[in-house]
Amino acid sequence: MSNPEDFSNSPAGSYTIHSPPNLCLYNGQYRENTLRFYTAVESYPKTEHHFIRLDFSDLEYISAAAVTYLFAMVTAMQIYISNNYYSFKLPKNRKTKELFIGSGLHVALKKGGMRKVKSLWNESQFLCGNNKEVSKFVNILKKRSNVSPLPQNLSSAIRETFLNINHHAYFGPSNLVDITWWCYFSTDSDSNGDFISAVIVDRGMGIPESIKRAFMSYNQARDSKCLEYAMQATVTSTKEKGRGKGSENIKRPILLNKLATHDRLLIMSGEGCYRYKQTNLSESIDVNELKNRLRGTLVEWKLYY
Amino acid sequence: MEALLLGDTAMAEVNLNVRDYSKDPFGRYKTDGEGNGEEYRIDYLVPELKKGNSLIIDLDGINDEYGSSFLVEAFANLIRKEGFKYEEIKCRVKFRSKNTDWLEEIDYYLDEVKKENQGRILLNNG
Numbered sequence: 001m002s003n004p005e006d007f008s009n010s011p012a013g014s015y016t017i018h019s020p021p022n023l024c025l026y027n028g029q030y031r032e033n034t035l036r037f038y039t040a041v042e043s044y045p046k047t048e049h050h051f052i053r054l055d056f057s058d059l060e061y062i063s064a065a066a067v068t069y070l071f072a073m074v075t076a077m078q079i080y081i082s083n084n085y086y087s088f089k090l091p092k093n094r095k096t097k098e099l100f101i102g103s104g105l106h107v108a109l110k111k112g113g114m115r116k117v118k119s120l121w122n123e124s125q126f127l128c129g130n131n132k133e134v135s136k137f138v139n140i141l142k143k144r145s146n147v148s149p150l151p152q153n154l155s156s157a158i159r160e161t162f163l164n165i166n167h168h169a170y171f172g173p174s175n176l177v178d179i180t181w182w183c184y185f186s187t188d189s190d191s192n193g194d195f196i197s198a199v200i201v202d203r204g205m206g207i208p209e210s211i212k213r214a215f216m217s218y219n220q221a222r223d224s225k226c227l228e229y230a231m232q233a234t235v236t237s238t239k240e241k242g243r244g245k246g247s248e249n250i251k252r253p254i255l256l257n258k259l260a261t262h263d264r265l266l267i268m269s270g271e272g273c274y275r276y277k278q279t280n281l282s283e284s285i286d287v288n289e290l291k292n293r294l295r296g297t298l299v300e301w302k303l304y305y
Numbered sequence: 306m307e308a309l310l311l312g313d314t315a316m317a318e319v320n321l322n323v324r325d326y327s328k329d330p331f332g333r334y335k336t337d338g339e340g341n342g343e344e345y346r347i348d349y350l351v352p353e354l355k356k357g358n359s360l361i362i363d364l365d366g367i368n369d370e371y372g373s374s375f376l377v378e379a380f381a382n383l384i385r386k387e388g389f390k391y392e393e394i395k396c397r398v399k400f401r402s403k404n405t406d407w408l409e410e411i412d413y414y415l416d417e418v419k420k421e422n423q424g425r426i427l428l429n430n431g
Binding site for chain 2: 134135138139156159166167241245246248249
């Protein structure tokens with residue numbers, strides 16, 4: 001029986017896909033529905049003769065991680081397949097619609113190709129680029145987030161994440177590709193205080209795949225186990241001495257901000273999900289297997305300041 | 306630059322500022338783009354060390370934080386890739402910064418290579 005979410009044999013034409021009411025990658029209740037929605041969208045043939053209408057009519061809530069993945073999925077297709085591949089129907093819910101527009105998401109998703117992508121650098125919190133634009137991105141994050149100074153080691157963690165994307169995600173250095181990463185950053189507050197969230201997404205092979213290719217003993221391992229292994233210090237698929245420290249850099253903002261026990265690092269890649277927290281001076285690692293695959297890798301830091 | 310004459314060779318103490326190389330040091334290899342650790346090691350550090358000079362490297366004045374990739378490739382890999390000995394680097398290369406975390410991190414990476422090399426010696430002798 002074919003997968004009901006597999007539309008890879010759909011003939012040329014227009015198709016509408018309805019988003020679930022909650023696009024959220026944090027909450028287990030909504031996460032699998034969100035991933036199923038992405039899987040369905042990505043399964044349509046990627047040709048200039050297919051047109052996908054994403055219907056957000058029923059959307060009520062969208063999380064920072066979910067919105068970043070959506071931004072990546074949509075702009076990648078617009079740039080590499082066709083600017084007209086996607087169209088959108090805005091949420092019916094007034095508050096969600098205001099958020100959809102006010103956050104800059106609507107501008108980030110609409111047609112415009114590379115010209116749009118370049119204009120996002122002027123004002124948006126949705127940004128995408130390649131390894132040449134990493135320092136530029138960190139400077140914009142500092143200015144546009146209005147968090148000064150940024151939580152300790154966040155910018156070096158972001159830099160090392162971008163470097164990992166450059167070295168591993170696309171089978172080696174990818175300076176010739178215009179867009180290799182997508183990012184969204186935002187500030188907000190909850191009952192624990194003010195926080196900054198920075199999400200980075202790539203659409204490469206994913207960390208579990210990289211580990212499986214490099215380590216025979218992980219060839220058959222579940223993606224969550226591969227992810228947990230990759231996040232250990234000194235583990236590197238290159239097996240070169242002195243490498244594999246990026247994972248420590250990526251965890252360090254959580255480790256150093258010991259006063260804020262609600263900080264967390266979230267990594268999703270393939271079918272693996274990894275959460276890292278620091279509570280009462282001890283680290284807490286939580287790994288889960290996802291029922292639906294996430295293409296590439298998503299990394300998010302949520303840091304209270 | 307202070308010079309000290311030892312026999313026929315002038316041994317100088319050279320001050321280097323990372324900020325003069327790049328305000329945004331980032332990345333490991335030349336393929337990672339401007340400001341990478343490999344280029345800094347090969348083009349700035351190694352020539353001075355090969356002349357017999359000692360280095361005082363000022364880490365401050367950059368726009369942002371250092372990532373491990375730059376620090377390992379530029380400094381710890383003087384031992385791994387350029388053939389200098391740990392003791393030689395500790396003696397001839399001094400680091401200066403107001404940020405003690407950076408100094409400790411570099412020390413940690415240098416010590417890591419030392420341990421690797423000690424392990425190799427043990428293996429060879431074993």
